[in-house]
Amino acid sequence: GAVVSQHPSWVICKSGTSVKIECRSLDFQATTMFWYRQFPKQSLMLMATSNEGSKATYEQGVEKDKFLINHASLTLSTLTVTSAHPEDSSFYICSARRGQMGLVGDNEQFFGPGTRLTVL
């Protein structure tokens, strides 16, 4: 159990276009989902935290108008990279947490396989 999928697994797009990445929890309801960005040979950088039905909370330095996050249901969150440019090329990883905020115990995050975005 606790499987998280991402779609697409890789995408190539032209500069100036928008790209949507989906993150789904397949066998559990995720009250919270996280979006990370990973540059080659580097660690994961948290971009934003999203809770179902509310606006995402972005980390400092992340442009919320460029990286649109929608957490429309308990099993789906989407990240849209708007007007993508070559510097947005990266590996984007989502994770989902099954537990509820404030409850210590089930705080484990389950990670998706990642989406590699290449902007030409």
Added chain:
Amino acid sequence: GDSVTQMEGPVTLSEEAFLTINCTYTATGYPSLFWYVQYPGEGLQLLLKATKADDKGSNKGFEATYRKETTSFHLEKGSVQVSDSAVYFCALNIIQGAQKLVFGQGTRLTINP
């Protein structure tokens, strides 16, 4: 703020060698500690975790003990295999608010046959 520091890589070992990857942390309170593994081109998989001091997490021959007195969570394996080649991330969860994960910089491990 909360942070995780990992041993710098890359680490290259021969098959059946003993592995240690050091991890120390700085945190407010008592976070849970995790080791994640990332195989080439894939996302992260939880390898093991420990939720309180002196807990030992173990999985697939890997072990790590939550040491509060030294604020450490070193990863060990007695005999590594070629299939263990991957990037390993140490992480802690921030227990306030959204309980975000804070990752170390990752350690790339290569095992040669």
